[in-house]
Amino acid sequence: MPWLPVPDGKIFYQIEGSGPPVVLIHGLGSSLRDWEKQVPSFHRYFRVISLDLRGHGRSVDCPGPYTIPRFADDAATLIQFLEVGPVGVVGISLGGMVAFQLALDHPELVCRLVVVNALASVHPSSWRVRCVIRQRIFMARVMGMRWNGRVLGRKMFPAPGQAELREKFARRWAENNPRVYMATLRGIYGWSVEELLPELRCPTLVVAGEKDFIPVAEKERYVGKLPAATMEVIVDSGHASPVDQPEVFNRMVIGYLKNAGC
Numbered sequence: 001m002p003w004l005p006v007p008d009g010k011i012f013y014q015i016e017g018s019g020p021p022v023v024l025i026h027g028l029g030s031s032l033r034d035w036e037k038q039v040p041s042f043h044r045y046f047r048v049i050s051l052d053l054r055g056h057g058r059s060v061d062c063p064g065p066y067t068i069p070r071f072a073d074d075a076a077t078l079i080q081f082l083e084v085g086p087v088g089v090v091g092i093s094l095g096g097m098v099a100f101q102l103a104l105d106h107p108e109l110v111c112r113l114v115v116v117n118a119l120a121s122v123h124p125s126s127w128r129v130r131c132v133i134r135q136r137i138f139m140a141r142v143m144g145m146r147w148n149g150r151v152l153g154r155k156m157f158p159a160p161g162q163a164e165l166r167e168k169f170a171r172r173w174a175e176n177n178p179r180v181y182m183a184t185l186r187g188i189y190g191w192s193v194e195e196l197l198p199e200l201r202c203p204t205l206v207v208a209g210e211k212d213f214i215p216v217a218e219k220e221r222y223v224g225k226l227p228a229a230t231m232e233v234i235v236d237s238g239h240a241s242p243v244d245q246p247e248v249f250n251r252m253v254i255g256y257l258k259n260a261g262c
Helices: 068-082 094-105 127-143 145-156 160-173 178-188 194-199 216-223 246-260
Strands: 003-006 009-016 021-025 047-051 087-092 110-116 204-209 229-234
Touching: 003 068, 009 068, 021 068, 021 094, 047 068, 068 094, 068 178, 087 094, 087 246, 094 110, 094 178, 094 194, 110 246, 127 145, 127 178, 145 160, 204 216, 204 246, 216 229, 229 246
Parallel strands: 021 047, 021 087, 087 110, 110 204, 204 229
Antiparallel strands: 003 009, 009 047
16 A cells, blocks of 8 residues: 655555646545545546545544644645655545645745635634534534435435435444544634735635535635635535535546646
């Protein structure tokens, strides 16, 4: 199995395909399995590199802190270890936040960026943010990860025809280490790169699910601060756009990455 050795553990990653390198970064409480509907299409055009963030998936032996800068440093170390930079980076939710941090901290390693249903800041002054994070920590601590997964699954995949997706989401969510999950939630609280966005020069595509719980207007707001960004909205899609609208998502992102170039 491919492992990236780091001083305090090891990071699991996979590589498929050939061509320009593209790194895929998953969301909170998930793993590189987030991309199972993307990799078979993406690897026809790209060398697809996906990783499990520390504490997630098969990178369970890596201790914290579980913060966005730490996740971004791990991704940078992987790119340098494989000697593939500069790369395209695609990140969803937490992974999109990590992608922003990576591109800002290591601009020489990133040549194009796709940020999917993510924030550019998690303001501690926002009562909404405080409530969401406290609620999720409470559910994980008191109700357990399996129950938490059922609740979030209904929110992520609410349509009657999405029962199979809800079931798979809940099953995988139950595999999470609750300590890592809660530590990651605490680690993102107060994070922000919004004031640095004007410095982000690489071409950037922001993908927004029309029905995502992060409002489209929030993404439009920070896209306006990016010097080289465009935004696309996927109709009738929620937070997990690569899963609930894979054909539309794949066509959109592959087209962008091929045209953006390095």
